[in-house]
Amino acid sequence: MERALTLLDCFDETSESLTLAELARRSGLYKSTILRLATSLERFGHLVRGSDGRFRLGPALWRLGSLYRRAFDLAETIRPELKVLVDETGETASFYVREGDARVCLYRRNSPKAMRHHLSEGARLSLEGGASAKVLLAFGDDPADHDAGVRASGHAISLGARDPEIAAIAVPVFGPGRRLRGALAVSGPLSRFDEALRTRALAALEAAAARLEARTPPPHE
Template identity: 70%
Template sequence: MTEQKVEAVERALALLECFDGGEESLSLAELARRSGLYKSTILRLAASLERFGYLVRRADGRYRLGPTLWRLGSLYRRSFDLAELIRPELKVLVEATGETASYYVREGDSRVCLYRHNSPKAIRHHLNEGQRLSLEGGAASKVLTTFWTPPEERPWAEQVRRDGYGVSLGERDPEIAAIAVPVFDRGGRLRGSLSISGLITRFDAGQRAIALEAMRGSAARLHEQLTERE
């Protein structure tokens, strides 16, 4: 009986994960294709998810994410209590570099884009706040694994630890380059990682050097502000 309940929960969560591409709504057929579940199963799961506000079924029969997820997401971000500190710094970084700036935190074996300020350029690296990504590949992933407690030893960890930053050149996406630095609090605990990312064809070594200097300034200011709060 316990296994059946767990399986049902995992199927329901898999249904919610279908919206990871950022679409506003999905049809029953699209949910079936992405989840691999039968339509009859999806209808039963969706009914329960609707009842608790995780999904909303529109008049045209398509499904969109419900208000419960927004409420829980807001509570999740509030638990870090960093928005008023991080967002201004992301804005500063975008103004300094013209590229997209993000703040990532680690959650188990994943990293979560907690806050984001997108580049004003028409062609840019776009990612939604709250999106969960693997720790395999990416500048922020390198920082979050190298400076985590206990640190995880990877082929690049020693260099990241020595340099104090991580670089990714087309690792997660062949068209994207990124550079990231750690953010520490007064006790030397890793709170997260600032990252700047852009098209690999324009975010070259010179631009990454400018971004690194700007991020180190932001990380230092955040360290001071976090210290004052403790």
């Protein structure tokens, strides 16, 4: 099971299809092992091998991803707020949740500008650096991760932390009982993230988070 998951984890937004050799290099598995695992993964719809011999993620993962996102029951309220954030700031707006030792971009609306911070929904990113990562850690369940400065200010800013050309600002979104639901963020090229934009983005984020908290249903048990 672990080796099969390692195989699936080789794919990302920049590598939507991979050759057998690429899978072997990324996973560290023998080609014979990969072919054996691929047979089972294809049978259950988790992997597809095209006529060109390249492997792609299968439709079963889309179904599972849809179920994962549906479990949060937030899309109908979050997507309109992301649009408002983009309209008010001109930059990309995102909603992140923590999943183990990573953060997942659950919902996203990209900036209409040609030069922008682009990321696909479902992308997994590290919890090291990045405004949304700081918020998820600071307001999460583990006191050891709490950043007093972020908790006191109620937001986090990153200027080139994860990517030297990208800046972002994020705020927490809480549910009933002040339980953290995720991080709402605005991000864009560092060259455009001057103090005026940061001030405008923070005000827009705080207003959006307040509206979301007023409409967010209790988390599923």
